Amino acid sequence: MALLIGILSGLVIAEGCSVGRKGSTNSRDFVCRNAPLKPGDPSVGWRKTRAPQATDGVSLPRRFDSYRIPQAELDSFFSHAGKAETSLSFALPLPGDRGCQFFNVTSSGVIPKALAAKTPGLASLKGTAVYNPNAEIRLDYDGSTMNAQVIWNDAVYLVRPVHEGSEVVYIIFNKEDSKEQKENFEENMNGTPSKKVAPSQIQQAPLPVQ
Numbered sequence: 001m002a003l004l005i006g007i008l009s010g011l012v013i014a015e016g017c018s019v020g021r022k023g024s025t026n027s028r029d030f031v032c033r034n035a036p037l038k039p040g041d042p043s044v045g046w047r048k049t050r051a052p053q054a055t056d057g058v059s060l061p062r063r064f065d066s067y068r069i070p071q072a073e074l075d076s077f078f079s080h081a082g083k084a085e086t087s088l089s090f091a092l093p094l095p096g097d098r099g100c101q102f103f104n105v106t107s108s109g110v111i112p113k114a115l116a117a118k119t120p121g122l123a124s125l126k127g128t129a130v131y132n133p134n135a136e137i138r139l140d141y142d143g144s145t146m147n148a149q150v151i152w153n154d155a156v157y158l159v160r161p162v163h164e165g166s167e168v169v170y171i172i173f174n175k176e177d178s179k180e181q182k183e184n185f186e187e188n189m190n191g192t193p194s195k196k197v198a199p200s201q202i203q204q205a206p207l208p209v210q
Contacts, residue, residue, distance in 0.1 A: 031067075032100035034091035041084075042076040044069060046093050046100075052162040052169040060162075064173035065095055069146075071168075078123040078141040081107070087127065090139065092150065094157055095172060102130040103137045119143060146170070 030045035046067040054060045081088055087104040094101055105127030115122065121143035129135035135152040145168055148159035156175040161168050 032091050032093040034089040034102060037087065037089045037104075041088055042073065042080050044073045044077050044090065046091070046170075049169060052164050052171065058162060059179060060171070061173040061178040063095075063177045064171040065093065067093065067170045067172065068167075069170060071144075074141070074146060075121060078146075079121055081105070081125055082121070082123045088125075090125070090127065090137070092137070092148065092159070093172065094150065094152065095174060098152065101132075101135070103127045103135075104130060105137065105139060108138065 029047050031048055033045040034043050036043055046069055049066050049068045051064070051066045052060070077088075077090075084106075087106045090103045090105045091100055092103065093099065105125040108124040108126040110124050111122060121141060123139070123141045125137075125139040127137050127139075129137070129150075129152070132152065135150060137151075138149045140147045145161040146159065147161070150157040150159075157172060158175055158178070158180070159170055159172050161170055
């Protein structure tokens, strides 16, 4: 047991560490990875990378973090999510000192079963943060790229794919740092009053896990 604890402790990586070689699946390269809730559940890892270059038709936020995610892991996760009858764990590295956070997600129920059957990999998920029950997440996957939104107290964080040739870089940013306007419903997606959780009461996920 002591040896196992030592191994897991050695995997903890501070955000901002150097990026591993392209294509590596070494767990030490990832700064954020979910812990599957049960055997057989897939996991998704985030690897820090350089900022993508702005191109015609693409407007980048003033500030953002950049990551790469193995495409096979995204495909596996959302394919599994479309068939899962129970919640799955998903991790996302939020900007600033909030760090890597775990969310429990389930189907949002907005995709008709007939459409989902015709389009493998198509998925829409929703969930709440493990360490902040007021924080909510939405995940959408079109079979190749992911978009996400997190409402964390008064902040709205977005995840957007940016294409660089055949590669995809995911940028994560506070909506206030972009040209996108904050909607009224984004104060609380459930439409019910929520009690804010002080930053000192919020933990980061134990990272990385593989």
